[in-house]
Each structure stands twice: as structure tokens, then as C-alpha cells.
Amino acid sequence: MSLLELKHIYKIYGDLHALDNVNLKVEKGEWLAIMGPSGSGKSTMMNIIGCMDKPSKGEVILDGVDIAKENAKSLTTIRRDKIGLIFQQFHLVNYLTAIENVMLAQYYHSIPDEKEALEALDRVGLKDRARHLPSQLSGGEQQRVCVARALINHPEIILADEPTGNLDDKNEEIVVELFRKLHEDGTTLIVVTHDPEVAEVAQRMVVLRSGKISRETVNEHFTGHIRFDN
Amino acid sequence: MKTRKMFFRMITASLMRRRSRMIVALLAIAIGATILSGLITIYNDVPRQMGAQFRNYGANMILTPTEESFTKADFDEALSRIPDADLVGATPYRYETVRIHEQPIMAAGTDMESAKKTSPYWLVEGEWPASGSIMVGAGVAESLELKIGDTETVTYTIERGDGSEPEERTLDLTISGTLSTGGSEENYVYVPMEDLEQLTGTADRIDLAELSVSQTADQLNSSMEAINDGPEKVTASLVKRVTASETTVLTKLQALVLLVTIVVLALTMIYVATTMTAVVTERRKEIGLRKAIGASDLSIVREFMGEGMLLGGIGGLLGSFVGFAFAQFVSRNVFSSSISFRPLLVPVTILVSIAITAIACLIPIRSATSVDPALVLKGE
Numbered sequence: 001m002s003l004l005e006l007k008h009i010y011k012i013y014g015d016l017h018a019l020d021n022v023n024l025k026v027e028k029g030e031w032l033a034i035m036g037p038s039g040s041g042k043s044t045m046m047n048i049i050g051c052m053d054k055p056s057k058g059e060v061i062l063d064g065v066d067i068a069k070e071n072a073k074s075l076t077t078i079r080r081d082k083i084g085l086i087f088q089q090f091h092l093v094n095y096l097t098a099i100e101n102v103m104l105a106q107y108y109h110s111i112p113d114e115k116e117a118l119e120a121l122d123r124v125g126l127k128d129r130a131r132h133l134p135s136q137l138s139g140g141e142q143q144r145v146c147v148a149r150a151l152i153n154h155p156e157i158i159l160a161d162e163p164t165g166n167l168d169d170k171n172e173e174i175v176v177e178l179f180r181k182l183h184e185d186g187t188t189l190i191v192v193t194h195d196p197e198v199a200e201v202a203q204r205m206v207v208l209r210s211g212k213i214s215r216e217t218v219n220e221h222f223t224g225h226i227r228f229d230n
Numbered sequence: 231m232k233t234r235k236m237f238f239r240m241i242t243a244s245l246m247r248r249r250s251r252m253i254v255a256l257l258a259i260a261i262g263a264t265i266l267s268g269l270i271t272i273y274n275d276v277p278r279q280m281g282a283q284f285r286n287y288g289a290n291m292i293l294t295p296t297e298e299s300f301t302k303a304d305f306d307e308a309l310s311r312i313p314d315a316d317l318v319g320a321t322p323y324r325y326e327t328v329r330i331h332e333q334p335i336m337a338a339g340t341d342m343e344s345a346k347k348t349s350p351y352w353l354v355e356g357e358w359p360a361s362g363s364i365m366v367g368a369g370v371a372e373s374l375e376l377k378i379g380d381t382e383t384v385t386y387t388i389e390r391g392d393g394s395e396p397e398e399r400t401l402d403l404t405i406s407g408t409l410s411t412g413g414s415e416e417n418y419v420y421v422p423m424e425d426l427e428q429l430t431g432t433a434d435r436i437d438l439a440e441l442s443v444s445q446t447a448d449q450l451n452s453s454m455e456a457i458n459d460g461p462e463k464v465t466a467s468l469v470k471r472v473t474a475s476e477t478t479v480l481t482k483l484q485a486l487v488l489l490v491t492i493v494v495l496a497l498t499m500i501y502v503a504t505t506m507t508a509v510v511t512e513r514r515k516e517i518g519l520r521k522a523i524g525a526s527d528l529s530i531v532r533e534f535m536g537e538g539m540l541l542g543g544i545g546g547l548l549g550s551f552v553g554f555a556f557a558q559f560v561s562r563n564v565f566s567s568s569i570s571f572r573p574l575l576v577p578v579t580i581l582v583s584i585a586i587t588a589i590a591c592l593i594p595i596r597s598a599t600s601v602d603p604a605l606v607l608k609g610e
Contacts, residue, residue, distance in 0.1 A: 050522070050604075052522060052602075052603050052604035053604050073526070073527075076521065076524060076525075077524075077526075079522070079523075079524055080523070080524025081524075085522055085523060091515065091519045091522075092519075093516055093519065093520075094516075095243050095244055095248050096243055100239065100240070100243065104240070104520070104523065105523050105524065107233060107236045107237075108520070108523060108524035108525050108526075111232070111233055112232075112233065112235075112236040149523070
């Protein structure tokens with residue numbers, strides 16, 4: 001059974017079909033990239049997979065449960081227990097230090113554990129910056145804190161929305177390298193991106209256009225390493 | 231780390247690392263708490279402060295004999311029914327008709343030091359009389375053309391009941407001062423009690439006593455009843471025009487202070503609610519993020535309420551002390567007296583501040599829970 005399955009998903013706003021009969025399966029441990037131009041339905045799809053929105057029609061089976069039928073409270077619980085989110089704008093709590101931001105995810109999930117949070121920061125190479133506030137960190141460092149926060153509760157899926165959108169090449173490479181390591185460890189990754197270099201690193205890529213999956217390609221030369229054109 | 235420890239770490243970090251924002255809210259709460267603490271102190275102290283002021287208008291209780299007169303022992307017995315701390319002054323009076331320049335004049339023998347306390351409004355030109363001197367009312371001084379410094383012979387006639395010749399006794403007394411009150415007191419002369427006793431040849435006799443008691447209307451009634459239930463030779467009664475005025479003014483003043491307190495609390499609540507609404511609006515992205523990473527509505531409520539209540543507690547603590555300083559300032563400048571610190575007011579002010587802040591936070595927090603993480607995180 002697939003870890004995630006979208007069956008005939010529609011998201012309709014008035015006359016606009018943000019998602020129009022989307023079908024998608026994601027296997028456990030898979031690294032999937034979702035691409036598409038602005039307005040293609042990427043964010044809508046991410047919100048639905050991330051339990052922050054519900055489809056107008058269709059089924060979203062996550063780990064055997066149809067989350068389309070769940071209420072807001074259950075969706076919060078599912079999101080907390082099964083999904084790790086990474087955003088383009090980093091979105092850290094600006095008055096909490098790096099380690100406190102990681103522990104925040106633990107706080108809502110179970111019990112905050114400073115040692116474990118420090119290990120997660122060590123994993124993203126930020127152990128020495130644990131006591132720094134987001135304003136004292138570079139963009140790349142902030143995004144790595146977000147990665148540490150996303151993986152701290154060992155989620156079923158890490159869902160990243162344009163994770164490298166605000167990063168320079170060097171930091172983009174660091175973040176993709178982190179994804180590769182997470183993938184090696186068996187984590188399921190869904191990365192929404194408009195950056196072909198980031199999408200091509202994934203095992204599989206789907207392209208959305210006007211709310212429909214227009215193309216799906218499997219990376220036969222998958223290594224998990226980014227290849228820059230220049 | 232315990233969940234509770236993380237909770238306190240988050241709310242203290244929010245307050246400490248966002249000082250400029252939080253200081254505005256804290257200031258609003260502290261000002262409200264200051265006014266609250268100050269006004270409660272004044273409200274409680276008004277009866278005592280105003281009671282002392284009212285005593286300037288003279289006696290509010292009169293002791294009269296049930297028969298012809300009463301003794302010093304009866305007087306002391308009656309006074310023992312009133313707490314010493316409440317008794318501002320107690321002045322015994324003995325009235326006898328004497329003659330000066332062959333004119334009959336009513337002389338009042340009294341304890342001058344006590345009279346100063348029970349009749350602080352008396353305007354004395356010259357000096358209050360000591361032994362061997364006399365104070366004359368302005369009316370008497372004018373009709374008999376008496377001047378300060380004159381020595382006058384005061385005559386007292388003892389009528390014999392057995393038909394024998396009356397005995398005339400005289401005493402030379404120097405006029406120390408004249409008394410103006412605008413009332414009937416101006417038609418009397420005042421001599422120290424021992425001089426009147428020497429003149430009349432009889433002692434230990436009191437015709438009337440004036441008491442100035444710093445008590446509320448209910449307490450005064452209790453004191454009066456206690457005296458009337460005591461020795462049969464003395465009857466206590468209240469000077470209605472004084473006690474009724476005092477009660478009316480006190481009630482109105484306390485009602486005014488209470489009204490101002492309620493208005494200030496309401497304004498504080500509105501200000502805190504406005505500030506918290508601004509805080510929530512400013513932190514919509516943070517709330518969205520918290521919800522996105524798994525915060526339930528209850529968690530959001532707990533965190534914002536925790537911040538609000540911590541602010542309320544700190545504001546209340548600050549306000550209780552600054553409020554006392556405020557009340558002390560008002561008391562010294564308006565009533566010319568100090569007030570004592572009431573430790574109980576500290577926890578009361580803190581608890582009221584926390585409650586007010588919690589109520590003020592309800593609407594902003596409700597709006598916080600309605601934040602949609604998907605919209606906020608997309609920057610919409």
C-alpha cells in the first residue's frame with residue numbers, strides 16, 4: 001500500500017478548478033518533486049497533502065486514512081504526527097533561538113527534549129548556532145533550522161514548499177544534500193519547487209499545469225546529488 | 231525538558247525578547263493597576279481621612295445628665311465605652327450664672343485643652359485662658375466693653391435654701407482672649423473648670439459634655455447605645471446635623487471613588503484588549519506557523535492567555551506599589567496625613583490585574599485561533 005494516495009482530487013473555487021481530477025501515489029521512502037508554473041495548483045496540492053486544506057472532491061489516503069473526511073482538529077493531529085513542513089519563507093518564531101524553534105515542534109508533538117533537538121541541529125550542521133536567534137542566522141542557516149524542526153518528530157513525510165526558493169547556490173546545495181541524507185535514512189520527501197535543478201535531483205517528478213498532472217518522469221540516473229548547469 | 235518548562239520558556243521569551251511591543255501592554259496594565267490600587271487604598275482610607283477632617287466641624291456626640299448633673303467618674307465611665315483611638319476629644323462643661331459689672335452672664339467652666347479639640351473652629355483672639363484668667367465671648371466683650379488684659383471681678387451668688395442671706399463669692403480674673411464663633415457661644419464667658427469650682431465652692435459637677443468621635447455613622451450609633459446601656463446618670467445623643475452630613479458626604483465620596491475605579495478598570499480592559507489585538511494581528515504568521523507544525527487551538531489559547539496573564543501579574547505587582555505611592559501622594563496633598571501600607575492589597579491588585587487582562591485577551595485570542603495556517607504562511 002502506498003504511503004500517500006490522491007484519488008480524483010478536485011479543488012474548486014467558484015469557476016476556478018485549482019486542482020482538476022488529480023491522481024497521485026507516493027511510496028514510503030520515495031523522493032518526489034512537484035513542479036509547475038505559478039497558479040498551476042502546486043500550493044493547493046501541498047496544502048491538501050499537508051492537512052492544511054481539504055479537497056472539494058476526492059480521497060486523500062495518508063497511511064491508510066482518508067484525511068479528506070477528517071475534521072480540522074483531526075487534521076491538526078495528523079499534521080503534527082505524520083508531516084514535517086518546510087517553507088520557502090523559513091518561518092521561524094523570531095524570538096525563539098534555533099534550538100527553541102526545533103523544540104517547539106517537539107512541544108506540540110510530545111515532550112521537548114533539548115538533547116534530541118541539539119542532535120537534530122547537529123545533523124544539519126548548526127550545533128554551534130543552537131543558541132542564536134533567527135535574526136542572527138543567515139537565510140541558509142534559517143532554512144536548515146527549519147529542516148531540523150521538520151525532522152525532529154520523525155514524520156512519515158517531509159513536505160517542502162519551495163525550500164530553496166530564497167537561497168543562494170551554496171545553501172541550496174547544502175539543503176538538497178540534507179534531503180539526500182534524509183532520503184537515505186528512509187524518509188519520504190515531497191518537494192514542491194519551480195527550480196528544475198532541485199526537481200531533477202528527486203527520484204520522480206510530476207509537473208502540474210492548470211490543476212492537472214501534465215507530465216510525470218522517473219529519474220533513471222538518481223543519485224540525490226544536485227548538478228548545476230554552470 | 232518538561233512541557234510546562236518549555237511553556238514558561240516560550241512565554242517569557244516572547245515577553246523578554248519582544249520588549250518594545252510588550253512594554254506598551256505592560257504599561258497599560260501597570261497604569262490600570264496603579265489607579266486601582268491607589269483608589270482602593272483611598273476608598274478604604276476615605277472614612278478615616280474625612281472623619282478627621284469632619285472633626286474640624288466640632289462635636290458629634292453630646293452627653294447630658296439623666297438627672298441634674300453627672301460626675302467626673304460618670305464621664306470617664308461613659309468615655310471608656312469608646313475606643314481611645316476613635317476619641318478625638320471629650321470636653322466637660324459646667325454652666326453657672328455669674329455677674330460681671332453687675333450684669334448676669336452665663337459662665338462655662340471647662341477643660342480648655344479638650345475644648346480646643348472638640349471645637350477647633352472657635353476663633354480666639356488673644357490666648358485661651360489658663361488658671362486665673364477668663365475668655366469672654368465677643369458679644370459679652372462688646373456689651374460690657376471688656377478688653378483683653380483687663381482684670382474683672384466675677385461674682386457668684388450662692389442662694390441658701392433655708393431662707394438665710396445669700397452668700398456672694400468673687401474671683402478676680404484677667405481677660406486672656408475673646409471668642410468669636412458666629413453662634414451662641416459669643417454670649418458666654420469661659421473659665422477653667424477649677425476656677426469655676428473655686429468660685430462656686432462646689433466641685434465634681436458636669437452639666438454637659440461634648441465628644442468628638444472619629445467613627446462612621448454605624449459605629450457612632452453603636453458607641454451611643456453602649457453609653458446609654460451603661461451608667462444611668464449619663465445619656466448620649468448624636469449631633470444629627472453633623473453625623474448626617476458626614477454620612478452623606480462620605481457615601482457620595484466613596485461612590486465617586488468606586489465609580490472612577492470601575493471606569494479606570496473598564497478603560498484598562500479596553501486598552502489591553504486593543505493592545506493584545508494588535509499583538510495578535512502582528513503575530514498572525516507566527517500563529518499560522520504554530521498551527522502548521524501542530525499546535526491545537528487550545529495550545530494557542532494557553533500560550534496567548536499565559537502571556538497575557540504573566541503581563542497582568544507583572545503589571546499588577548508594579549501597580550500595587552506605585553498605586554500605594556499614588557495614594558500616599560493624594561493623601562498627603564489632599565488630607566495632609568499619611569496612610570499605612572496594606573500588604574493584602576498586593577495580592578488583590580495582582581489577582582484583579584490578571585483577571586482583567588485575561589478578560590481583555592478573550593476576544594483577541596478568539597481571533598488568534600481562527601487564523602488559517604495555509605493563508606498566513608503564503609503571506610495572504
